[in-house]
Amino acid sequence: MGKYRIAWLPGDGIGVEVMEASRIVLDRLGLDAEYIHGDIGWEFWCTEGDAFPDRAIDLLKSVNAAMFGAITSKPVKAAEAELVPGLKGKGLVYRSPIVRMRQLFDLYICLRPCKAYPDNPINHKEGIDLVVFRENTEDLYSGVEFGPVPAELAATLKQLSKPFAHFADLPGDQYAISCKINTKKGSERIVRAAYEFAKKHGRKKVTIVHKANVVRATDGLFLEEAKKVAKDYPGIQTDDANIDAIGMWLLKNPFNYDVLVAPNLYGDIISDLCAQMVGGLGFGCSGNIGEKLAVFEPTHGSAPKHAGKQKANPIATILAGKMMLDWLGEKDMAERLEAATAAVIKEGKLRTYDMGGSATTLDMGRAIADKLPAAARR
Numbered sequence: 001m002g003k004y005r006i007a008w009l010p011g012d013g014i015g016v017e018v019m020e021a022s023r024i025v026l027d028r029l030g031l032d033a034e035y036i037h038g039d040i041g042w043e044f045w046c047t048e049g050d051a052f053p054d055r056a057i058d059l060l061k062s063v064n065a066a067m068f069g070a071i072t073s074k075p076v077k078a079a080e081a082e083l084v085p086g087l088k089g090k091g092l093v094y095r096s097p098i099v100r101m102r103q104l105f106d107l108y109i110c111l112r113p114c115k116a117y118p119d120n121p122i123n124h125k126e127g128i129d130l131v132v133f134r135e136n137t138e139d140l141y142s143g144v145e146f147g148p149v150p151a152e153l154a155a156t157l158k159q160l161s162k163p164f165a166h167f168a169d170l171p172g173d174q175y176a177i178s179c180k181i182n183t184k185k186g187s188e189r190i191v192r193a194a195y196e197f198a199k200k201h202g203r204k205k206v207t208i209v210h211k212a213n214v215v216r217a218t219d220g221l222f223l224e225e226a227k228k229v230a231k232d233y234p235g236i237q238t239d240d241a242n243i244d245a246i247g248m249w250l251l252k253n254p255f256n257y258d259v260l261v262a263p264n265l266y267g268d269i270i271s272d273l274c275a276q277m278v279g280g281l282g283f284g285c286s287g288n289i290g291e292k293l294a295v296f297e298p299t300h301g302s303a304p305k306h307a308g309k310q311k312a313n314p315i316a317t318i319l320a321g322k323m324m325l326d327w328l329g330e331k332d333m334a335e336r337l338e339a340a341t342a343a344v345i346k347e348g349k350l351r352t353y354d355m356g357g358s359a360t361t362l363d364m365g366r367a368i369a370d371k372l373p374a375a376a377r378r
């Protein structure tokens, strides 16, 4: 029995490979942990009709934290077509396990640090150090969706919403509705988490990202709640920006930003943009954090075109391991892991394909682990 119980969820595609590489690093650090494998991913959808089986849910109820690789998700019809014959036609509907996990365990904070490590040849600019706080349980990812649209819903919308007149005469099978649901509680707590982070880490500014000028009800609510929270942090500069404009500004003047906070979909988009500015998805790490559990993962997905080729860059997942160590309170290990990763990037002897080299996923994991010899003997 280790000091920590960690659920180990490799998932699909390159998720399996980058997780193997990250484990080499965690093992070299000597983290006193018991790692328990969990079944999650496409294989379990195809054979059991559930990509996130109950046994994986039960495992997550019994651990301190989890490391997660990546998941393959496909649209509803494509997913149905890949079910084993015995499960087809039973009304099973695919839903992304990671989205379900975030809701089920109320992992409301999606924390995505995006730091340009010095001398990474694919940095957009040296010195970028942004942190994205993405709301993780609601918004357009609430899962409340209708396609085809039921007649009762259309009739209600016709009564309640003038702009719905534009769609009201369409047959239900000619359109679909996804609900963007944003709550006061959900908005308040993610914004507060961003400000608390800024306060703790000496960050100077928080930018609230939204589209409240057009998406008035939901983004309007988010912005209003965010501005209330901002009043509690007079020492931290606050500004806000529309999601479309910030895409342009971030690329142009990344040093004008520090901590960014956004509803789920906008947070997803800007965190991919920020990851690209610090070397791409091979460097984007992510923590899904709730009050009782946190699940750490690379921002990227299962990248099927690279799966099984040992090409993927594991640094994002290794840095997700650093985030987990921070969360567990293992600050010294977290710092040493980050320093070892930065040293390998700076040295530039070993690079995966995305960095212009030909190192394998495992080579990169071993090279970072090899920067930690002292740790292994502690």
Ligand SMILES: NC(=O)c1ccc[n+]([C@@H]2O[C@H](COP(=O)([O-])OP(=O)(O)OC[C@H]3O[C@@H](n4cnc5c(N)ncnc54)[C@H](O)[C@@H]3O)[C@@H](O)[C@H]2O)c1
Pocket: 014, 018, 069, 070, 071, 072, 073, 074, 098, 281, 282, 297, 299, 300, 301, 302, 303, 304, 305, 306, 311, 312, 313, 314, 316, 354
């Ligand atoms: N959290 C998750 O598990 C998650 C996140 C995003 C996408 N997905 C799923 O992953 C599957 C593939 O989606 P996608 O292709 O749009 O996105 P992706 O993130 O899997 O890959 C997009 C591209 O980014 C690059 N890339 C990603 N990770 C890399 C790495 N570690 N090293 C080097 N290059 C890397 C590759 O060029 C890759 O083709 C889909 O089924 C999607 O639903 C899952």
